[in-house]
Amino acid sequence: MEHIILFAGPMGAGKTTAIRTLSDIPVVATEASNSDRAAADKATTTVALDYGEIGVSDEEKVRLYGIPGQRRFDFMWRILRDRAEGMLLLIHNDAPDPLGSMREFLIEFGDLCDRGGVAVGVTRTDVRPGLIVTDYTDFLEQERPDLMAPVMAVDPRDRGNMELLLMSLIANIEMRALYREVPA
Amino acid sequence: MKLKHVAPHKDPDVVRLGTAALREMTELSSSLRHATVLTDDGFEVVGVPAHAADGRLASMASSIQALTEGVANELAIGPSSYVIIASETGHVIQLRIPGQQLVLAALFDGDETLGKALSTARIAAEKFAAALTSR
Amino acid sequence: MSAESGLVAGSRPAVTAPPELSGWAGAATAIHAIQQMTTPMVLNLDIEGHAITIDFAYNAFAGDLPLADLPAYPRTVLVETRTQDLDAAPEIELPGRSLDSLLWLIGYHAFGDEPAPWLVEGHRYRLRRWPSLGELSLSLDQVRMTAMLGNAFATSAELAAAAHTPPADARRLVNGFSTVGILRRSAGAPPLVEAVPDAGEPHPATGLFSRLREKWGR
Numbered sequence: 001m002e003h004i005i006l007f008a009g010p011m012g013a014g015k016t017t018a019i020r021t022l023s024d025i026p027v028v029a030t031e032a033s034n035s036d037r038a039a040a041d042k043a044t045t046t047v048a049l050d051y052g053e054i055g056v057s058d059e060e061k062v063r064l065y066g067i068p069g070q071r072r073f074d075f076m077w078r079i080l081r082d083r084a085e086g087m088l089l090l091i092h093n094d095a096p097d098p099l100g101s102m103r104e105f106l107i108e109f110g111d112l113c114d115r116g117g118v119a120v121g122v123t124r125t126d127v128r129p130g131l132i133v134t135d136y137t138d139f140l141e142q143e144r145p146d147l148m149a150p151v152m153a154v155d156p157r158d159r160g161n162m163e164l165l166l167m168s169l170i171a172n173i174e175m176r177a178l179y180r181e182v183p184a
Numbered sequence: 185m186k187l188k189h190v191a192p193h194k195d196p197d198v199v200r201l202g203t204a205a206l207r208e209m210t211e212l213s214s215s216l217r218h219a220t221v222l223t224d225d226g227f228e229v230v231g232v233p234a235h236a237a238d239g240r241l242a243s244m245a246s247s248i249q250a251l252t253e254g255v256a257n258e259l260a261i262g263p264s265s266y267v268i269i270a271s272e273t274g275h276v277i278q279l280r281i282p283g284q285q286l287v288l289a290a291l292f293d294g295d296e297t298l299g300k301a302l303s304t305a306r307i308a309a310e311k312f313a314a315a316l317t318s319r
Numbered sequence: 320m321s322a323e324s325g326l327v328a329g330s331r332p333a334v335t336a337p338p339e340l341s342g343w344a345g346a347a348t349a350i351h352a353i354q355q356m357t358t359p360m361v362l363n364l365d366i367e368g369h370a371i372t373i374d375f376a377y378n379a380f381a382g383d384l385p386l387a388d389l390p391a392y393p394r395t396v397l398v399e400t401r402t403q404d405l406d407a408a409p410e411i412e413l414p415g416r417s418l419d420s421l422l423w424l425i426g427y428h429a430f431g432d433e434p435a436p437w438l439v440e441g442h443r444y445r446l447r448r449w450p451s452l453g454e455l456s457l458s459l460d461q462v463r464m465t466a467m468l469g470n471a472f473a474t475s476a477e478l479a480a481a482a483h484t485p486p487a488d489a490r491r492l493v494n495g496f497s498t499v500g501i502l503r504r505s506a507g508a509p510p511l512v513e514a515v516p517d518a519g520e521p522h523p524a525t526g527l528f529s530r531l532r533e534k535w536g537r
Contacts, residue, residue, distance in 0.1 A: 140448065151452065168465075
């Protein structure tokens with residue numbers, strides 16, 4: 001049995017790092033030198049996908065796929081989103097427009113959202129403390145009151161943070177399926 | 185000599201030399217439909233004919249190049265030499281510009297033999313690399 | 320800040336907790352009353368000599384103690400509320416500390432194993448948003464109950480039964496979320512009912528969450 005979880009979000013949010021933190025295997029990364037330092041001040045960027053795994057048992061694994069953050073690779077988003085059970089959406093708090101970025105990805109991955117399959121991790125909250133997590137939850141409540149997504153501040157290097165975020169996503173997916181016939 | 189530390193797709197020298205290399209390709213092979221030079225992270229440096237694929241081929245080719253090199257690395261079979269996508273009405277050949285963080289991707293129609301297409305692409309890549317090195 | 324559905328919103332006089340509400344109960348009752356108001360309010364708490372100021376207009380608080388050092392069952396909590404002018408400057412230095420974590424702590428401990436006095440027996444509750452998860456230090460049992468409340472209306476008894484937890488744990492969870500102000504209330508929602516899995520599909524309640532939990536020993 002396999003489960004596919006996507007890691008989505010803008011460039012620089014920490015998707016590759018988060019997969020490395022959770023994966024039981026060395027991560028297969030497709031990173032290239034970043035030509036566009038104005039967009040994000042990092043040396044490399046993901047150009048196809050990152051791949052990691054969590055081995056639940058001999059017969060069950062969770063496959064972790066990190067998608068490239070830039071829109072010019074959105075063909076990879078389409079390829080992977082149809083296969084995914086859920087998505088961890090990582091948004092960095094010091095992005096130019098973190099709430100706008102979140103909205104963009106929620107629209108792009110609307111089908112996953114409709115199935116309860118999204119949890120939001122806000123990274124770098126220590127770098128830009130102006131926005132706090134409840135700003136994201138309040139924004140979601142106004143824009144997508146039907147969504148009911150877990151939201152938390154995370155450090156993608158912190159295993160405890162990432163395990164909790166992933167578990168909250170899985171709990172949400174399972175409970176949505178368990179109570180799916182109950183109207184909101 | 186490696187590229188100067190300016191993004192290649194913004195370096196007029198690189199664009200000029202790339203354009204020359206791709207124009208030579210069109211003279212070598214009448215079956216060439218489109219060719220592009222792209223950065224490793226998917227920006228188009230130059231394309232002939234211009235605007236033929238709206239930059240999408242550059243993004244997709246960078247993904248393919250990265251996945252290909254990842255597979256070769258994983259299997260420990262040495263660096264990837266070239267990639268061929270063979271389809272009903274055309275072939276895409278892509279290969280790295282030797283010594284550079286640049287890739288050449290070219291679409292030939294089905295009339296061209298794979299061998300000729302690969303040879304044309306290789307010659308263009310090597311000439312471009314030599315021109316960059318001797319700047 | 321929103322009122323729970325079904326309650327009449329409007330301006331009410333400032334509230335001070337009656338002396339018989341000991342520990343956090345007075346603070347929780349005052350917080351709940353403030354959340355029904357449209358007037359901007361400030362709440363000052365003195366917890367055995369340690370001060371906390373909550374400015375509800377900015378959904379933030381300031382205090383001299385880390386939350387982890389606040390007593391779960393203080394002997395005395397002095398409560399003072401004040402109305403604010405609409406255009407008044409914030410009472411605390413912004414951005415302040417996120418309110419979810421403080422309100423959760425207060426509501427979770429305020430009433431022991433009993434339901435908060437404003438919760439009506441027989442009414443069902445459902446989240447209108449998730450709490451700020453990382454700040455609340457929830458156990459995985461609590462995460463699971465939170466996910467249930469995010470997707471269905473339930474009484475605390477139904478929640479406990481569905482989650483296979485003691486009823487008191489579910490009551491405390493509902494108390495906590497109600498004090499945070501993130502529950503919707505319904506008098507007419509149907510009883511909590513689980514969907515029947517499609518043929519061949521595993522039951523969601525015995526799914527990946529349980530197996531991952533076991534793998535990670537949490």
